[in-house]
Amino acid sequence: MPDIPHINPAPTAPVTTDASLQHLYVHIPFCHKICPYCSFYKHTPGNTDMAAFVEALATELETRASQFTLAPKTIYFGGGTPSLLSRTHLSRLFERMHDILDLSALQEWTFEANPRTFTPEKLQLMRDAGVSRVSLGVQSWRPEQLKVLGRDHSPDEARTAYEQLRAADFPTVNVDLMFAHPGQALEHWRDDLEQTIALAPDHISTYNLTYEEDTEFFDKFSKGEFHQDADDDAPFFELMVERLGAAGFDNYEISNHARPGHRSQHNAAYWAGADFLGIGPGAVSTIGRTRWTNLPDTAKFIESMQFRRAAETDIEPLSESAWIMERVALELRTDTGLALTRLSNLEGADQRVDAMLEAGHVTQKGQSLVLTRSGKLLADEVAAYLLG
Ligand code: SF4
Known part of the structure; x- marks a missing residue:
């Protein structure tokens, strides 16, 4: 065995x-x-x-x-x-x-x-x-x-x-x-x-x-x-x-x-945060705010599939804060921008948004924030700042 x-x-x-x-x-x-x-x-x-x-x-x-x-x-x-x-x-x-x-x-x-x-x-x-x-x-x-x-x-x-x-x-x-x-x-x-x-x-x-x-x-x-x-x-x-x-x-x-x-x-x-199924060694899946990762080891992945027909190493619910952090970091990088509703439950977010608007790192497009040219150079920092 x-x-x-x-x-x-x-x-x-x-x-x-x-x-x-x-x-x-x-x-x-x-x-x-x-x-x-x-x-x-x-x-x-x-x-x-x-x-x-x-x-x-x-x-x-x-x-x-x-x-x-x-x-x-x-x-x-x-x-x-x-x-x-x-x-x-x-x-x-x-x-x-x-x-x-x-x-x-x-x-x-x-x-x-x-x-x-x-x-x-x-x-x-x-x-x-x-x-x-x-x-x-x-x-x-x-x-x-x-x-x-x-x-x-x-x-x-x-x-x-x-x-x-x-x-x-x-x-x-x-x-x-x-x-x-x-x-x-x-x-x-x-x-x-x-x-x-x-x-x-x-x-x-x-x-x-x-x-x-x-x-x-x-x-x-x-x-x-x-x-x-x-x-x-x-x-x-x-x-x-x-x-x-x-x-x-x-x-x-x-x-x-x-x-x-x-x-x-x-x-x-x-x-945009859609559900994803990942197949193969090391692949990550996120479905309905639950995330799992397959064994990052090809030989063990093959063995597990042969004997168990599954290879996930851990399954964990994504907390609301982890989910929001990901959404802010990823959405902000796109030209669709970050939906302001993502920040609505964060204390002090309005002031931080105002500060970023004033600094010229983001502009508001409808109900979303979009990085400007200077903001794109500081995308990670802007995301971290908005999260507080
Ligand atoms: S090691 Fe393989 S996966 Fe990584 S960058 Fe090179 S070719 Fe791509």
Whole structure:
């Protein structure tokens, strides 16, 4: 008998009124090479039995399908590197998903992909299954910066990958970029933006590098080898907003820019606090203010699915204050803004809102607060201040 970790019983969470889950996240934790800044749950495939992993994902879906109506409007395959799965395993997973899920209402199916992990044949398989949006991890177009970031692809390989995505005719293609990384000058960032704009993607995500605990970059940061200063990062942010705005991209969330009709529906639902089902090792679910996290260990996840058909490590009710904190932090980052009603039970909130309005960090749009350009540079601080 394998060593089975303690598993809580399957959740009996309250669900949405029609008991239908509309947003599904699937975590694929494998990467060929581990980037030194990355804090997600991921690892190299090693000797993982991929067929068993795919079956474990399907088993989890079956378990949840017996508890909820799974009729997703959005599906998001994140990781890790979902595009690393072979055609054989993807094909089997898609087949099982089509059997288990009601996909009649599906509007968006996103796949995160890295250069060097797919072929035209694999892309065709994804297209045929219903994938409509691919997010390509480019990060930089400069070989020197890719080396610093520990990426395993060259600029040419990223360009070829982008062209393959276009040839496969995905309705939306996103390019992921990072800025303010060690050794990156403002002119390098300008060049990354220009090269990306020239490709004409539908969506661009731009992440300000942060030094997360338990990463190689964090160790170097702690030793003083790397530095971060919000004032130094501000020109990168300003340049990005200005240049992408002029190129026709709508900065609808601090790190996200879309051409009309290409906003991420999955992410928008997450920011708005919709219920989410997460499948796979380390995946988080939030349903009816109850949250659980799957075992962040692929081998144990597979074992648990084989023997218990569940893999959540803990189930906890989200307190009202935790819920409000999340809503404020996430909604404030969007161009829809933070609904003022979120603050209505917080003592002294009116005065704090007035202070932020006066400082010019937010403006009022109907019954919501929206960050101004200066506010976007201080989003976390503004959120913390409004919460009191
Ligand atoms: S490829 Fe993505 S998920 Fe994998 S280590 Fe790099 S940043 Fe993390």
